[in-house]
Every structure is written in C-alpha cells, then in structure tokens.
Amino acid sequence: MGWEDELFALFDDLEGEAGALYAAEREAEIADRSRAEYQQVTLASRLMASTGTEVTLTVDGIGQLSGTVERVAAAWLLMSSGEHDWVVNLAGVLAVQGASVRSIPEVAWSPLTRLGLGSALRRISESGERCLLHLRDGSRHEGTLRRIGADFCELAEGEERRVVLVAFSALAAAQSRA
Incomplete structure (x- = not known):
C-alpha cells in the first residue's frame, strides 16, 4: 500500500x-x-387528543371518575359516564389514566374550545335540569343552576329553593341528574 x-x-x-x-x-x-x-404541552392539550377515549380521572373532592371524554376546553372537560354527564373543572383534576400519548396544541383548537367553565355551566342552567355540584373539599350541593357569574354559579337548592353561590375555584365538577 x-x-x-x-x-x-x-x-x-x-x-x-x-x-x-x-x-x-x-x-x-x-x-x-x-x-x-x-x-409547552398542557394537560388540556393531552385531553383534547383523548376526545372519544375512555379515561379515568382522579378529581379533588370526588375521587376517581371513569368515562368517555366528549369535549375539552382550556379550563374544563365534558365526560360521559353511564347515565350521567360530568363537566369537570380541570383545576380539580389530580391525575389522568388512559389519556392519549399525543397532544393537540391549542393553536389547532376550535374557537369554541376557548369558552370558559361558565359557558359549560350556562348550558346546564339553560336546560333547567337538576345537577349535583361536587366541591373540591368533598361537599356537594344538589339543585338547579339559576345564573352564572364571571367566577361563580348560583344554585337553587332543596324544596325551599335556598340559593347557594359556588365559586368556580371551589368547584370540582357538575354532574347531570337526568
């Protein structure tokens, strides 16, 4: 060489x-x-990719909820579980099992998904259905949502229709009673 x-x-x-x-x-x-x-990935973006998927949420004051993710927004999600629908405040979600490994960035979301928790509660209020509000401290209030403020909801509770104001920050989830 x-x-x-x-x-x-x-x-x-x-x-x-x-x-x-x-x-x-x-x-x-x-x-x-x-x-x-x-x-940069948020919990909401992972849950958005899980729409249509069965998940188990651990929610402050409630424990575990299992159901299908129907809709997700920046501050809340709609989950169907058997006969009940749940509007879950994402601030109260402690853990999620079964979520998609993917995420959908918020820039790809529909403008409707930017609606706040108040918008979801207004739909319940407008329907006139009874609901059960689960608070993050474990307490519950059952009745009919009357009005929805900027950071609270007004619930008419019991036979005497006693009005209870519930701060969004204290709300873990609203459960349909139909």
Missing part, C-alpha cells in the same frame, strides 16, 4: 469519526429540543 492509499485511509477514518461525533451531538441536541418543547 502506497503513501497515497494510507493518506486516503486516514482521511476516511477521520471523516468517519467526524460523522459519528456529529451524529452524537445532533442526537443530544434533538433530545434537548424535545424536552424543551414538551414543557
């Missing part, structure tokens, strides 16, 4: 080492970028 062949072999070795170093650096950079991008 002549000196030229040895020189070309050395260049091939150096080029192979440089390629291996570049691939290792690129792999580390991709892993770093993936971790950095994943910090």
Whole structure:
C-alpha cells in the first residue's frame, strides 16, 4: 500500500469519526429540543387528543371518575359516564389514566374550545335540569343552576329553593341528574 492509499485511509477514518461525533451531538441536541418543547404541552392539550377515549380521572373532592371524554376546553372537560354527564373543572383534576400519548396544541383548537367553565355551566342552567355540584373539599350541593357569574354559579337548592353561590375555584365538577 502506497503513501497515497494510507493518506486516503486516514482521511476516511477521520471523516468517519467526524460523522459519528456529529451524529452524537445532533442526537443530544434533538433530545434537548424535545424536552424543551414538551414543557409547552398542557394537560388540556393531552385531553383534547383523548376526545372519544375512555379515561379515568382522579378529581379533588370526588375521587376517581371513569368515562368517555366528549369535549375539552382550556379550563374544563365534558365526560360521559353511564347515565350521567360530568363537566369537570380541570383545576380539580389530580391525575389522568388512559389519556392519549399525543397532544393537540391549542393553536389547532376550535374557537369554541376557548369558552370558559361558565359557558359549560350556562348550558346546564339553560336546560333547567337538576345537577349535583361536587366541591373540591368533598361537599356537594344538589339543585338547579339559576345564573352564572364571571367566577361563580348560583344554585337553587332543596324544596325551599335556598340559593347557594359556588365559586368556580371551589368547584370540582357538575354532574347531570337526568
């Protein structure tokens, strides 16, 4: 083997080492970028990708709820579970099992999904159906939603129609009673 062949072999070795170093650096950079991008993923975006899926939620003050995710918004989700529908305040969700491994970024959501918890409760109020409000401290109030404010709802409770105001921050979920 002549000196030229040895020189070309050395260049091939150096080029192979440089390629291996570049691939290792690129792999580390991709892993770093993936971790950095994943910090932008929200619970709501994971649940949005789980629409139509059976999940189990652990909700503050309630415990575990299992059902199918029907609709998701930034602050709440609608879940059907047997005979009941649940409007769940995402602020009260402690854990989720069975969610999709994917997420749907909020920029891809319909404008309707940007409606707040008050909008979901207004639909219950407009229907005139009785509902059961589960609070995050474990207490419950059953009655008919009357009016929905900016950060609270008004529930007419019992035979005497006593009015109870419930702050959204205290609400874990509203359960249909139909």
